[in-house]
Amino acid sequence: QLVESGGGVVQPGRSLRLSCAASGFTFSNYAMHWVRQAPGKGLEWVTLISYDGRNEYFADSVKGRFTISRDNSENTLHLQMNSLRAEDTAVYYCARDRTTLGFNAFDVWGQGTMVTVSS
Amino acid sequence: QSVLTQPPSVSGAPGQRVTISCTGSSSNIGSNYDVHWYQQFPGTAPKLLIYGNSNRPSGVPDRFSGSRSGTSASLVITGLQAEDEADYYCQSYDSSLTARVFGGGTKLTVL
DSSP: OEEEEOOEEEOTTOOEEEEEEEOSSOGGGSOEEEEEEOTTSOEEEEEEEOTTSOOEEEOTTTTTTEEEEEETTTTEEEEEEOSOOGGGOEEEEEEEESSSSSOSOEEEEOOOEEEEEOO | OOSBBOOSEEEEOTTOOEEEEEEOOTTTGGGTOOOEEEEEOTTSOOEEEEBTTTBOOTTOOTTEEEEEETTEEEEEEOSOOGGGOEEEEEEEEETTTTEEEEBOOEEEEEO
């Protein structure tokens, strides 16, 4: 099970940190992703972190503004979002990859947390 | 504009067969990167439907099947049921973007 938290309303240019608590599986064995969905729009992959935290990948739309991290001792995934823009408004889902490095499908999803960037 | 192209909508009557296409390019599906499919009902998180082009996770009915050929992939649903009405997304990896990519999504309507 994955449970996201930390969403809310934030002004443009400000920061927000999302968390994703994992349970029911060995968190440290899997790569993890963040995927977002703007209101009424499709899915957009945001970022990936490998099982051991050594490798990270980002979509061009968030590169340099977002960082991803994980705490395998706490079974938690984080997304630090800086310099937020209106176009970052979306439901943010954390999702588990079927593999350790993140080159497979997303087989477990959280319920999502809404982030609204507005003045 | 999504890297993977899906029809915005498809429809079919109960019991019929529908196909949802996912068209990519040489930098994603055409490079033999796997295609995965997700089902999403309004207001809920996506659910993995097909992984690795044609594999079904445990619990997914065999009415759902997937395939990949060249630069395209397809999701086929046979014996259409009212509860299949949802949005469907394909997903793969793009080597030019070095990113996981989704199709724009297809809304399935059961008539």
